[in-house]
Amino acid sequence: MDIHSDIPYTRESLRNPLREFDLYLPPGSIADPTTRPTICFVHGGAWRSEDKKEHSVLAENLVHHTGLAVVVPNYRLTPHEETRDNVLRHPSHTEDILNFLEFLLTWEGPPGCGRVFDPTQLFLMGHSCGAHMLSSILLDSSMVTASLTPSRSLLDAVKGVVMSEGIYDLDLLNLHFPDYLGWFIAPAFGTLESYSPFAVTSYALRRRxxxxxxxxxxxxxxxxxxxxxxxxxxxKSEYGTSADERICYNTALTQGHDDILVTDEFVKIVGHFIEKALDKH
Known part of the structure; x- marks a missing residue:
């Protein structure tokens, strides 16, 4: 397996590890790698923790099982100890992910390699808060966060999206887990009476x-x-009569929140979904 680490996706003059990504490529030669789709995994961590390196096992397993390239980006995180000078709140984390995805569309590949996947065939994976972030991009959040509006080219490039253990409605999450408010919801979104504007379950489809x-x-x-x-x-409400064709729901796994990511079962479920989605295109 060929791994390229710590690739910047912004034009910052100084290196910023939180705005870099890792690329995992399948071994062996492919006649035309530029026709190969790629998988992008956006990690969770309550908007305040985790690093792309922590998901190298998942990335390698995905490469082995699917034969596709995998990219894992970092993004800026809400600090554990907030001061007046280091506040970072939504949508800043998700803006980084959107910038990364837009970057992939025109990236020429690692130095000396050229393009190693087809940027017009993207499969996106979001875990925990990563699911909220991707949903805020793929669903129409423009009335709340206009800065998360993707380009038409990006929307057309995304062929499928996988959400695992997702956070979608912050008020509902706070109702069932009150400790989360002070732990990460308020630090990442501000102290508000209601977080309903950020419920991605109220956003319309951008692409059917x-x-x-x-x-x-x-x-x-x-x-x-x-x-x-x-x-x-x-x-289901958004898709109407085409819901069964476009939406899959899997509750077969039994491991913990993050533990599912290193299981063969998880990778097989994702791989089967990608295979079916490619057959549709």
Whole structure:
């Protein structure tokens, strides 16, 4: 496997590890790698923790199982100890991810390699808060966060999206897990009476031909089923009669919130979804 680490996706003059990504390429030669789709995994961590390196096992497993390139970006995080000079709140984290995805569309590849995947065929994966971030881009959040509006080219490039253990409705999450308000919701979104404007379950579809896979493990004790079920019902309402064709919901896993990411079962579920989505295009 060929791994390219710490690639910047912005034009900052000084290196910023939180605005870099890692690229994992399958071994062996491919006649034309520029026709190969790629998978992008956006990590969770409550908008305040985790690093792309922590998900190298998942990335390598995805490469081995699918034969596709995998990219894992970092993004700026809300600090654990907030001061007047280091506040970072939504939508800043998601703006970084949007900038990264737009960057992929025109990136010429690692030095000396050239393009190693087709930027017009992207599969996006969001775990926990990563699911909220991707949903804020792929669904129409423009009335709340206009800065998260993707280009037409990016919307056309995304062939499928996988959401695992997703956070979608902050008020509902706070109702079931009150400790989360002070732990990460208020630090990442500000102290508000209601977080309903940021519920992605109220955002309309930007594109009706996108395929979705929602995964929620029976063993997840950090985010409960009500999150994924509300998102599922919202998407079904948006898609109407085409919902069964466009939306998959999988609750077969039994591991913990993050533990699912290093299981063979998780990778197989994702790989099967990608294979089916490619057959549609």
């Amino acid at each position: 031909t996108l395929s979705w896979l929602l995964i929620h493990s029976q063993g997840d004790t950090l985010v409960d089923f009500s999150q994924s079920e509300k998102m599922l019902n919202h998407l």
